[in-house]
Amino acid sequence: MSQLKDSMIKKIVFLGAGNVATNLALAFKDKSFDIVQIFSRTEKSASGLAKKTGSSFTIKASNIIKDADVYIIALSDNVLDSVLRDAGFSNQLLVHTSGSLSMDVLKKYSSKYGVFYPLQTFSKSQPVDLNNVPVCIEGSDKNVEAVLSGLAKCISGAVHTIDSETRSHIHLAAVFACNFSNHMYSVAEDILIKKNMSFDILKPLIEETARKITLQNPREAQTGPAVRDDKNIMEKHLKMLWGAPLYENIYRFVSESILKSRNQ
Amino acid sequence: MSQLKDSMIKKIVFLGAGNVATNLALAFKDKSFDIVQIFSRTEKSASGLAKKTGSSFTIKASNIIKDADVYIIALSDNVLDSVLRDAGFSNQLLVHTSGSLSMDVLKKYSSKYGVFYPLQTFSKSQPVDLNNVPVCIEGSDKNVEAVLSGLAKCISGAVHTIDSETRSHIHLAAVFACNFSNHMYSVAEDILIKKNMSFDILKPLIEETARKITLQNPREAQTGPAVRDDKNIMEKHLKMLWGAPLYENIYRFVSESILKSRNQ
Numbered sequence: 273m274s275q276l277k278d279s280m281i282k283k284i285v286f287l288g289a290g291n292v293a294t295n296l297a298l299a300f301k302d303k304s305f306d307i308v309q310i311f312s313r314t315e316k317s318a319s320g321l322a323k324k325t326g327s328s329f330t331i332k333a334s335n336i337i338k339d340a341d342v343y344i345i346a347l348s349d350n351v352l353d354s355v356l357r358d359a360g361f362s363n364q365l366l367v368h369t370s371g372s373l374s375m376d377v378l379k380k381y382s383s384k385y386g387v388f389y390p391l392q393t394f395s396k397s398q399p400v401d402l403n404n405v406p407v408c409i410e411g412s413d414k415n416v417e418a419v420l421s422g423l424a425k426c427i428s429g430a431v432h433t434i435d436s437e438t439r440s441h442i443h444l445a446a447v448f449a450c451n452f453s454n455h456m457y458s459v460a461e462d463i464l465i466k467k468n469m470s471f472d473i474l475k476p477l478i479e480e481t482a483r484k485i486t487l488q489n490p491r492e493a494q495t496g497p498a499v500r501d502d503k504n505i506m507e508k509h510l511k512m513l514w515g516a517p518l519y520e521n522i523y524r525f526v527s528e529s530i531l532k533s534r535n536q
Numbered sequence: 537m538s539q540l541k542d543s544m545i546k547k548i549v550f551l552g553a554g555n556v557a558t559n560l561a562l563a564f565k566d567k568s569f570d571i572v573q574i575f576s577r578t579e580k581s582a583s584g585l586a587k588k589t590g591s592s593f594t595i596k597a598s599n600i601i602k603d604a605d606v607y608i609i610a611l612s613d614n615v616l617d618s619v620l621r622d623a624g625f626s627n628q629l630l631v632h633t634s635g636s637l638s639m640d641v642l643k644k645y646s647s648k649y650g651v652f653y654p655l656q657t658f659s660k661s662q663p664v665d666l667n668n669v670p671v672c673i674e675g676s677d678k679n680v681e682a683v684l685s686g687l688a689k690c691i692s693g694a695v696h697t698i699d700s701e702t703r704s705h706i707h708l709a710a711v712f713a714c715n716f717s718n719h720m721y722s723v724a725e726d727i728l729i730k731k732n733m734s735f736d737i738l739k740p741l742i743e744e745t746a747r748k749i750t751l752q753n754p755r756e757a758q759t760g761p762a763v764r765d766d767k768n769i770m771e772k773h774l775k776m777l778w779g780a781p782l783y784e785n786i787y788r789f790v791s792e793s794i795l796k797s798r799n800q
Contacts, residue, residue: 291759348764348766349766349768349769350766350768372761372769372772372773391737391738391740391741392740392741392744393741393744393745393748393757393759394759395748395752395757397752398748398751398752400744404740405740406737406740430737430740432737438731438733440772440776441727441728441730441731441733441776442728442731442733442737442738444727444773444776444777445723445724445725445727445728445733445738446724446738446741447760447761447762447773447787448720448721448723448724448727448787449720449721449724449738449741449742449745450741450742450744450745450759450760451758451759451760451761451762451763451794452717452720452786452790453716453717453720453721453742453745453746454745454748454749454754454757454758454759455754455758455762455790455793455794455797456712456713456716456717456720457712457713457717457749457754457757458753458754458755458758458794458797459709459712459793460709460710460712460713460754461709461753461754461755463705463708463709463712464705464706464709466705467702467705467706469702469705469706469709471749471753471754473655473670473694473696473706474655474706474709474710474713474714475749475750476655476656476668476669476670476694477655477656477657477710477713477714478713478714478717478746478749479746479747479750480656480657480664480714481657481713481714481717481718481746482717482742482743482745482746483743484657484659484662484718485718485721485735485739485742486739486743487662488659488661488662489722489725489735490718490719490721490722490724490725490735491722491725493657493659493718493721494715494718494719494722495555495657495658495714495715495718496711496714496715497636497711497715498711498715498719499715500612502612502613502614504613504614505613505636508636508704509636509708509711512704512705512708513708518789518792518793518796519793521785521789522716522786522789522790522793523711523712525782525785525786525789526716526719526786528782529719529723529782529783529786530715530719530722532782533719533722
């Protein structure tokens with residue numbers, strides 16, 4: 273409870289009930305914060321998360337209660353404006369959780385605003401332990417920044433104060449490191465399915481690939497035909513991609529980029 | 537020692553002293569096999585591994601001793617032929633460790649041959665525990681296959697008998713899952729370096745991305761702007777890639793491929 277007092281936040285409202293909202297709401301509930309209300313545009317999502325956090329819920333933005341200590345916004349970037357307009361905030365503390373949006377998108381909706389960006393990939397179904405997850409915060413003034421820092425420290429041991437421009441680059445880096453590496457797993461699975469092989473055979477390799485870069489930087493850790501400039505194997509591989517042009521293009525450009533990195 | 541008898545193999549010669557040879561040689565030494573000789577074209581590599589395994593070494597292929605029970609070949613694909621020609625084998629048991637080469641490349645050098653392909657990314661400096669590493673074996677006849685299976689089971693709990701054609705597809709899948717995902721980490725590091733940020737901030741995300749696909753398939757695990765078809769963010773990201781055309785192409789084609797996978 274001392275952490276809770278430090279952060280000067282007790283009552284939290286979540287706008288959004290997707291992967292990010294679910295993981296953050298459960299983490300705060302676990303630290304005895306009061307998740308007073310969930311807003312989501314679909315009743316199923318709103319009620320689903322509200323049930324897990326013992327909260328009320330609404331699907332109407334104008335029904336969002338106004339006396340919470342912080343409003344954590346985890347909505348799709350493209351619906352954020354319409355929801356905030358309908359909600360009618362004035363001086364409530366509003367924070368969004370987006371990696372790519374500038375903090376200032378919230379400026380016209382409140383005098384106190386900020387960012388609370390957890391750098392992690394979330395699923396609703398498998399909540400993540402947030403303790404080691406970096407949280408990037410930013411505040412409209414020093415007071416807001418202090419409040420958000422205190423709040424973030426209640427759930428994470430890795431809190432960073434980061435401006436919007438730097439955060440957008442971290443987000444871009446995360447798209448490569450997480451979203452794009454996951455798609456590489458997905459292409460691999462497709463290749464194995466075509467030969468009736470289980471994806472399971474690759475799991476120890478994927479685990480070790482991710483573990484290696486905790487010990488050496490990714491450029492040093494690079495292995496495979498591209499970094500050896502083994503043209504025979506690369507030509508053979510391109511022919512094996514059953515004329516799937518996107519996979520062929522990915523193979524070509526990633527291989528070329530690996531070789532270029534080696535020679536830099 | 538019972539495992540050792542089962543495999544009917546005691547004396548092993550390694551041709552090659554790179555990442556794969558080093559990891560396999562150390563694993564077999566650890567199980568009390570006798571690594572009698574290391575061949576490598578460079579004295580530094582040959583003597584370096586020979587020292588670790590208590591073996592003799594040679595840099596001349598014609599000096600490779602002929603009375604070992606198996607010759608494990610972990611050479612670059614492009615030098616394999618010249619080394620084997622110079623070595624002058626006749627009926628020794630020769631196995632290569634390549635994911636992409638057909639077993640039959642060894643046919644002209646011996647009457648007994650096969651494949652011993654460990655599906656893992658290796659470094660000389662950080663030997664890997666091979667116990668969970670899948671080993672794909674193939675033999676020129678059933679006897680060879682039984683011997684190689686027994687040998688593989690001495691160091692790995694995941695031994696698979698796989699024909700050359702299927703193995704080459706597993707290797708292609710591994711290039712995506714390991715080599716290409718590692719390059720995604722490398723691009724991410726480049727992006728962070730430009731903003732004076734440490735790559736460390738991404739490590740929990742990378743670890744979780746790899747962990748997630750042990751629980752759900754990669755297509756279900758996919759997150760990020762591409763799978764949401766969030767064109768605003770993707771356009772913004774392309775502009776942030778400082779005109780690096782390879783990174784832009786990777787971004788474009790991987791995003792397009794993620795979206796296509798979602799809609800399939």
